[in-house]
Every structure is written in structure tokens, then in C-alpha cells.
Amino acid sequence: xxxxxxxxxxxxxxxxxxxxxxxxxxxxxxxxxxxxxxxxxxxxxxxxxxxxxxxxxxxxxxxxxxxxxxxxxxxxxxxxxxxxxxxxxxxxxxxxxxxxxxxxxxxxxxxxxxxxxxxxxxxxxxxxxxxxxxxxxxxxxxxxxxxxx
Amino acid sequence: xxxxxxxxxxxxxxxxxxxxxxxxxxxxxxxxxxxxxxxxxxxxxxxxxxxxxxxxxxxxxxxxxxxxxxxxxxxxxxxxxxxxxxxxxxxxxxxxxxxxxxxxxxxxxxxxxxxxxxxxxxxxxxxxxxxxxxxxxxxxxxxxxxxxxxxxxxxxxxxxxxxxxxxxxxxxxxxxxxxxxxxxxxxxxxxxxxxxxxxxxxxxxxxxxxxxxxxxxxxxxxxxxxxxxxxxxxxxxxxxxxxxxxxxxxxxxxxxxxxxxxxxxxxxxxxxxxxxxxxxxxxxxxxxxxxxxxxxxxxxxxxxxxxxxxxxxxxxxxxxxxxxxxxx
Numbered sequence: 001x002x003x004x005x006x007x008x009x010x011x012x013x014x015x016x017x018x019x020x021x022x023x024x025x026x027x028x029x030x031x032x033x034x035x036x037x038x039x040x041x042x043x044x045x046x047x048x049x050x051x052x053x054x055x056x057x058x059x060x061x062x063x064x065x066x067x068x069x070x071x072x073x074x075x076x077x078x079x080x081x082x083x084x085x086x087x088x089x090x091x092x093x094x095x096x097x098x099x100x101x102x103x104x105x106x107x108x109x110x111x112x113x114x115x116x117x118x119x120x121x122x123x124x125x126x127x128x129x130x131x132x133x134x135x136x137x138x139x140x141x142x143x144x145x146x147x148x149x
Numbered sequence: 150x151x152x153x154x155x156x157x158x159x160x161x162x163x164x165x166x167x168x169x170x171x172x173x174x175x176x177x178x179x180x181x182x183x184x185x186x187x188x189x190x191x192x193x194x195x196x197x198x199x200x201x202x203x204x205x206x207x208x209x210x211x212x213x214x215x216x217x218x219x220x221x222x223x224x225x226x227x228x229x230x231x232x233x234x235x236x237x238x239x240x241x242x243x244x245x246x247x248x249x250x251x252x253x254x255x256x257x258x259x260x261x262x263x264x265x266x267x268x269x270x271x272x273x274x275x276x277x278x279x280x281x282x283x284x285x286x287x288x289x290x291x292x293x294x295x296x297x298x299x300x301x302x303x304x305x306x307x308x309x310x311x312x313x314x315x316x317x318x319x320x321x322x323x324x325x326x327x328x329x330x331x332x333x334x335x336x337x338x339x340x341x342x343x344x345x346x347x348x349x350x351x352x353x354x355x356x357x358x359x360x361x362x363x364x365x366x367x368x369x370x371x372x373x374x375x376x377x378x379x380x381x382x383x384x385x386x387x388x389x390x391x392x393x394x395x396x397x398x399x400x401x402x403x404x405x406x407x408x409x410x411x412x413x414x415x416x417x418x419x420x421x422x423x424x425x426x427x428x429x430x431x432x433x434x435x436x437x438x439x440x441x442x443x444x445x446x447x448x449x450x451x452x453x454x455x456x457x458x459x460x461x462x463x464x465x466x467x468x469x470x471x472x473x474x475x476x477x
Binding site: 088136 | 274275276277299300302303305306307330331343344345346347348349350351352357438439440453454455469470
């Protein structure tokens with residue numbers, strides 16, 4: 001990772017609410033921490049590796065795209081428990097990287113034995129799953145980031 | 150052909166007479182030929198009605214199938230309310246809920262009722278199996294499209310539990326109670342389970358399906374071993390075989406009543422009624438959630454129906470999903 005890239009990454013982060021970002025991949029570790037109230041940046045870069053650049057930049061692009069509203073955010077319409085699969089034994093509905101169509105089921109939110117199947121609203125690719133399986137979610141909580149294609 | 154001269158009308162005519170009714174009289178009342186009536190009668194026999202035919206005296210109904218879609222349809226006028234305006238009986242389906250959700254997403258009207266004699270993939274919460282042998286029990290799903298916020302949708306599961314408990318109590322005199330959120334119990338064993346599924350976004354509910362399974366004529370010995378200690382049936386509790394039709398009709402009627410209350414007065418009267426029928430509140434319970442087991446004292450429910458559990462350390466925990474076991 002070049003110094004220029006790091007600088008631009010830091011600039012990008014300044015414009016967001018993200019306070020901590022950690023990228024770790026085969027020997028390269030970049031950790032950027034920003035104290036919320038002081039805007040202080042603390043950069044640690046241990047070992048440099050050119051190969052990881054593409055991957056890291058991809059993630060940065062994601063952040064940037066999200067910031068610009070290019071990524072589609074799927075939110076929970078109810079308070080409940082987040083499930084990634086129809087039953088504990090079955091495969092998840094989707095994973096990071098899954099191609100998803102409009103109308104496809106992404107997850108189930110359960111509240112008091114009311115099962116709410118959350119449908120995808122845009123054709124695209126799942127870029128991030130924001131909640132762990134079995135965890136509680138709040139009304140309006142973001143669940144997935146979808147990159148429209 | 151199923152337009153004006155419906156099977157329901159034929160069954161209605163036959164039921165209206167204790168003895169024979171002549172083919173001529175029936176054909177005239179229905180406005181069809183006697184040959185057409187004969188064809189109709191043959192079809193009804195295939196769906197389980199025993200109808201005696203005599204050249205000189207006409208037709209006489211001997212017995213009806215114990216789950217009769219015609220009787221259920223006759224109990225609900227399409228104009229009356231919403232629930233029961235359309236009733237479908239299938240002989241075999243994987244899951245009435247799955248199929249009802251499919252029908253709902255293809256535009257099935259609110260109040261469509263789907264029944265099956267057998268479910269090959271009957272299911273409960275989180276993919277658990279709901280034992281659904283042929284012809285023994287009630288497997289029923291209802292399509293609703295309530296004009297309420299998705300945040301209030303959980304009231305549907307409480308509404309269904311109160312309706313089921315009230316209907317089964319009336320039909321069997323069994324002391325049916327509700328275990329949070331909506332299992333129906335007799336003597337601590339599960340008689341009926343309810344699973345509600347929904348399609349909604351942040352702003353509105355597109356459709357929901359309330360599925361209810363009631364163990365009616367399943368013998369104690371035929372209950373699978375792994376659930377024998379926790380499940381029961383009307384037959385096991387009362388020793389009597391019963392027709393399934395009255396269960397379908399009564400549960401739908403009670404649901405209809407409460408659905409109207411929801412529309413007119415909102416969810417609070419329904420949550421209050423639920424509180425009067427539950428045995429969960431006011432006792433020590435063990436809750437198995439996705440994150441492990443917790444024990445505590447069930448103090449009540451909040452306005453969304455979440456269980457308010459007082460933990461041993463004095464703090465209050467809200468539970469939205471989990472399995473409840475009653476402490477000794």
C-alpha cells in the first residue's frame with residue numbers, strides 16, 4: 001500500500017462516521033482509528049505488501065460508494081431476531097459475494113413466532129452482512145449492503 | 150361449472166332434509182338438469198360424502214367427510230367479513246403455510262383459507278417438523294393483509310392464540326391455555342401450534358399467513374416418541390374421535406371476531422385478552438434463546454408482546470424469541 005493510498009483512505013474516513021477500520025490480509029495489517037469526539041487519527045501500518053492493494057481499495061470503494069448512496073441498504077421492518085437460514089441446519093439464504101435478484105429472500109426476522117422474510121429489492125451483489133446470525137435487531141437497523149448491478 | 154350451482158348448495162339442500170329429497174325438487178331448486186345433478190352427486194361422493202340414491206325417492210345424505218370444505222364454506226358468507234371468504238381444501242401439500250404464502254404473493258384475497266388433509270413437510274418455528282399425518286388433525290392457514298404498521302404485526306400471533314384457545318375450549322371443554330407467545334397447552338402439553346409468516350417492508354405489510362395446527366384425532370401411541378412427553382391431542386385428552394370441520398369453523402369464526410376488533414379498536418384489547426388466557430405470566434420460566442438459556446420470573450409483556458423477564462440479579466430483560474419451559 002502506497003502512502004498516497006493511505007492518505008486518500010484517511011481523507012475518505014474523515015468524511016464518514018466510521019471511527020475504526022481494520023484491514024488484515026496475509027501479513028499486511030492496516031488499522032485506522034479515529035476518536036469520535038476529537039477527530040484524532042491514529043495510523044498503524046506494520047508490514048507492507050503490494051498484493052493486497054486491490055483488495056483494500058475495493059473495500060474503500062465500498063465505503064465510498066455507500067457514502068455516495070450507491071450501495072443499497074436493506075433494513076429491518078420489525079424488532080426481532082435475525083436469521084440467515086430457514087433452519088439451523090440449512091445453508092444461509094445468501095453470503096457475501098452472492099448474486100441476488102429482486103424479490104429473493106435474504107433473511108428471516110423473527111418476533112414472537114412471527115417470521116418475516118426479508119426480500120431483496122434490487123438486482124445486485126451482497127457486499128456486506130451487517131448482523132450476526134441469531135442476534136437481535138432493532139426497527140430500521142441496516143442488515144445488508146447490496147451493490148446494484 | 151362451479152359457478153352458480155355450487156357443491157355447497159347441494160350439500161345445503163341435502164342437509165336441510167332429514168330424509169330423501171327428490172332429484173326433481175333438487176334440480177329445480179338448483180336450476181340444472183337431473184343429469185347434471187347426478188354428475189354433481191357422483192363428484193361429491195368422490196370427495197367423501199356418502200349419498201344414497203333411490204329411483205323413486207331421490208337422494209339422502211348419510212355421512213359427510215369429517216373435514217368438509219362445503220360445510221366450512223357454508224359457515225362463512227363471502228359478504229360477511231373477510232376471513233373464510235374463500236376456502237380451499239387440498240388432500241396433500243408440503244405445508245399449508247408455504248402454499249398460502251405463495252398464493253398470497255400471487256394476489257389471493259384477504260381471508261383465503263387453505264386446509265390440507267396431510268402435510269408432507271409440516272413445519273414449526275425455525276424449520277422444526279410439525280407432525281401432520283393424513284386425516285387426523287387440522288392443518289390450516291389463513292391469508293391476511295392487515296392495514297397496520299409492520300411494527301404492530303406481532304399482534305397477529307397473539308390474536309391467533311386467543312382465537313384458537315377460545316374455539317377449542319368451547320368445542321372440547323378442555324382447559325386450554327396459552328404459553329408465550331402462542332402455543333396452546335392442555336395439562337402442560339402442546340395441543341396446537343401457530344406459525345405466522347409475513348412479507349413486509351418498513352412502511353407496510355404486503356401479506357401475512359397465520360398457520361395453525363391442532364392435534365385432534367392422533368392417538369397418544371402414534372405421537373412420535375420424541376414429542377410424546379410434550380405433545381397431546383384432543384383424542385388423547387378426551388378419549389373421543391371428533392370431526393375436524395367444527396374445529397376449522399370455530400377457529401375461523403373466533404379469528405374473524407378478533408380481526409374485526411383489531412381493525413376497530415386496535416391491538417390493546419387483544420393483548421389484554423391474551424393475558425387472561427396465558428399461564429406464562431406470573432411464574433418462573435426458563436427461556437432458550439439463540440444466545441443460550443436464561444431463567445427468570447415472567448412479569449408480563451410489553452405493547453409489542455415481548456416477554457418481560459425479571460432476572461435473578463433484579464434486572465429486566467425483554468425477550469422477543471425463544472422457547473419457554475415452565476419451572477418445576
